[in-house]
Amino acid sequence: MDTAFELVDVHKRFRLANGDWNEAIRGVSLTVRQGESIAVIGPSGAGKTTLLRLLNLTLRPDSGEVRINGTDPSRVKVRALRRLRARTGTVYQQHNLIPSLRTVHNILAGRLSSWSILRSLHSLISPREIGSAAEAARKVGVLDKLWERTDRLSGGEQQRVAIARALIQNPRHLLADEPVASVDPSRADALITLLRELNESEGKTIVVNLHDVPIALRHFPRILGLHAGRVFFDLPPGEIKADLLMRLYEGDEDMTEGETRAWIDETMKGSLAG
Numbered sequence: 001m002d003t004a005f006e007l008v009d010v011h012k013r014f015r016l017a018n019g020d021w022n023e024a025i026r027g028v029s030l031t032v033r034q035g036e037s038i039a040v041i042g043p044s045g046a047g048k049t050t051l052l053r054l055l056n057l058t059l060r061p062d063s064g065e066v067r068i069n070g071t072d073p074s075r076v077k078v079r080a081l082r083r084l085r086a087r088t089g090t091v092y093q094q095h096n097l098i099p100s101l102r103t104v105h106n107i108l109a110g111r112l113s114s115w116s117i118l119r120s121l122h123s124l125i126s127p128r129e130i131g132s133a134a135e136a137a138r139k140v141g142v143l144d145k146l147w148e149r150t151d152r153l154s155g156g157e158q159q160r161v162a163i164a165r166a167l168i169q170n171p172r173h174l175l176a177d178e179p180v181a182s183v184d185p186s187r188a189d190a191l192i193t194l195l196r197e198l199n200e201s202e203g204k205t206i207v208v209n210l211h212d213v214p215i216a217l218r219h220f221p222r223i224l225g226l227h228a229g230r231v232f233f234d235l236p237p238g239e240i241k242a243d244l245l246m247r248l249y250e251g252d253e254d255m256t257e258g259e260t261r262a263w264i265d266e267t268m269k270g271s272l273a274g
């Protein structure tokens with residue numbers, strides 16, 4: 001079976017303003033097969049976003065190894081590295097769309113990294129490129145909004161545009177950081193279903209960071225619990241019980257222990273309800 005991502009004992013730390021170091025990822029080893037679909041959960045500060053950025057090669061580990069489809073990015077030349085990066089499309093938490101641009105142009109911006117600036121500018125009016133933007137927009141269900149200004153779209157539609165932008169380079173792997181954080185709950189399920197369909201119909205590897213635990217448990221066959229920069233568990237959803245979640249979110253600064261317990265009870269009900 002092909003390996004999409006392989007991490008071996010990866011560490012990543014950041015320098016803080018006061019000169020201290022913060023170790024965000026503390027010895028993570030992880031294998032993700034091509035076409036697999038994983039949700040990453042865990043309290044704020046657990047290292048979810050950092051992990052995603054190690055996977056899409058925008059961050060380099062301080063130690064340990066990261067391999068993409070078997071290739072070690074630190075051993076390839078600049079052009080090969082660019083191609084390796086282009087295998088992964090990422091949808092960020094703040095989706096980084098340019099509000100005043102039309103949908104079509106925001107989608108085409110997904111190609112900027114692989115094009116010369118001149119060609120990028122030209123692309124804004126090329127019919128052939130508009131065709132591929134339209135195809136990406138169709139896949140995510142915003143084809144009718146192709147020529148709208150992006151800031152006229154709803155939060156959920158904007159998130160779909162961000163996914164279309166990630167799709168336009170036809171990546172093998174799709175990463176998403178809290179893609180439903182700013183979407184109303186009734187739309188959140190539909191967005192995650194869309195990602196799972198891209199996973200199933202096109203064989204794309206999907207790794208999604210989620211605050212919404214019920215959604216993670218309902219939609220994903222493999223759940224990675226991150227805590228303080230370490231893999232706390234790596235399990236199918238059926239094996240994740242309330243006590244395990246309680247320990248995962250223990251010490252979360254946003255909630256007291258009682259609040260955490262109540263929230264997890266709700267979560268377990270919610271994951272069954274769907």
Ligand SMILES: Nc1ncnc2c1ncn2[C@@H]1O[C@H](COP(=O)(O)OP(=O)(O)OP(=O)(O)O)[C@@H](O)[C@H]1O
Nearest residue numbers: 014015016022024043044045046047048049050051
């Ligand atoms: N660029 C940075 N500089 C300094 N510290 C950072 C940087 N990026 C992340 N960190 C720290 O690394 C730790 C992990 O952060 P990360 O953003 O990966 O957490 P997270 O699990 O995504 O949290 P959240 O659920 O709030 O998004 C945190 O303590 C954070 O403050």
Ligand SMILES: [Mg+2]
Nearest residue numbers: 048049050177
């Ligand atoms: Mg984060």
